[in-house]
Amino acid sequence: MKRFGPMFRKEFIQMRRDRLTLGIMTGIPVIQLLLFGFAIQTDVRHIPTVVLDESRTPTSRELVAAFENTGNFRIVAHVDGRDGMDAWIARGDAQAGIAIPHDFPRDLARGTTATIQVIVDASDPLSSQAALAAAAGVAQVRNLAILSAAARRPALPLETRVRPRYNPGLRSPNYIVPGLVGVILTITLVLVTAMAIVRERERGTLEQLIVTPITKTELMLGKIAPYVGVGLIQMTTVLLLGRFVFDVPLTGNVFLLYGIALVFVVASLALGLFVSTLVRTQQQAMQASFFFVLPNILLSGFMFPRQAMPAVFQWIGAFLPLTHFLKVLRGILLKGVGVPELWKEIVILASFAVILIALSVRRFHKTLD
């Protein structure tokens, strides 16, 4: 391995001199973090809501206030007729409508079931689900109050006490930021290494390199080693920004996290190397990398829960290093767990790294055929 050193040095100098790539590698984490951290909120609040109150009584106004107090609904307009309500929702100026019929207070006073209607724009399932849940909640709270008053029973017969552990505030950034560490590493490292080898081929430097006694292993390891450092710097950037801008906790052992991250970084770089053995030009390398990146974002559990996916896709997801690294990230950062809980993921990631490097070295030929 005596030629690893010169290869590493050369690659490092080139990386330092390539301002654009360097800028992309350091810029991507910051931009993505700010985008995902600020823009993407899975907890939908303040849905614009239009109200059609036919009864116009204190009771009905009280009910509307109860809806508003959940924080999920923001009343944007009061309308007089059904058509007006539909128009607001059709235009998209409101995503929910609350219709209170004129016999609402009468039914309520009589003790028969009083009906109100909540309409949601389900063309956006995420926000409509939040609205539906909140609407059901409002009714339930009302029902309980009325029923317990009627039953003259001050205490509720049953209460479920839910404790959201590890992320008590149910905050999106706590979920998104740790995942983002893995996504950013995957995107930049796979792409950068794939390009790095193909660039040598395109520029004709590979031809000069393969007439030297350098071995395939020395060449490949020397090539990816500088990017291991890049990966760890990216990760540090995201973690620090996450901690101080988005208040994401660092609960567990940070050293353990870096240790496992190192394995993941090597696996991602090896994946990039493998991509580089499949393609001929930098453009193909770019396309192939994006082909790998998309399933990583969609199937790894970064944004969408894997439990909700059909078995086939869960199975495909299991073949992505990111899937396992996400468990490590969330496990250590949010839950504060360690090796006893994560050893399976560690073994899987290490296997990915070894297998992918072996595959790339096998596929890479030191000839020009």
Place this chain on the structure above:
Amino acid sequence: MIESAVTVETRHLTRRFGPIVAVRDLNLTIAKGEVFGLLGPNGSGKTTTIRMLCGLMEPSEGTAIVAGVDVRKSPDLIKERIGYMSQRFGLYEDLTVAENMDFFAGIYGLEGPGRRGRISDVVIFLGLGRRLNQLAGTLSGGWKQRLGLACALMHQPPVLFLDEPTAGVDPAARKGFWTTITTLAEQGTTVIVTTHYMDEAARCARIGLMSQGHLIALGTPDEVAKQVGGKDLEDAFIILQERDEQETEPRA
């Protein structure tokens, strides 16, 4: 003496790409310290021959011994004993002259004071002293070429392969380059060079003319010229090549 005098020897060397025969039954013997020119039109098999001799391409048939090493059996060992420079500038344009040399010295296993000493020798030999901190990409054709040669010579290889080294280089630089080649050969380096330029061919100790994958003439430039009765080398080549193409036409 006789044994070590031969540095390159090929027997029935053949290379096919599918149905196409790029090099057919090539038999060559090249002595130590010889400047051997491989000539021929594009697609005649010169580059394929050189690539096989460098261990970059596996022969389909036949054998080749380069600097005492069988190309087929140990393509990796060969690489420690040869220097290679191609028509296309194969060095890193985003590294400086010094960084390129340092890299190749390292890749050829030179370390510590030995590496520094060798680099400064090569720098003096090729006159690269004032260019050391310039990025290789900003060098002119002639300087790129010298740098390419510097990197290929780093490990003092007994055999040097130059694949159209002077393509795109101005006449003055070409002349300087050939002076360097001659000096290297006098010091005992075997040089195998491909070229399109007749004045360069005339400076070789011996030349081999290739056409359509096989050797159609072999000898000193004078011998080859006389062989066909052309008035000079260029004339001889045209005659030989046309003759070869006519002979092989019915086959194609």
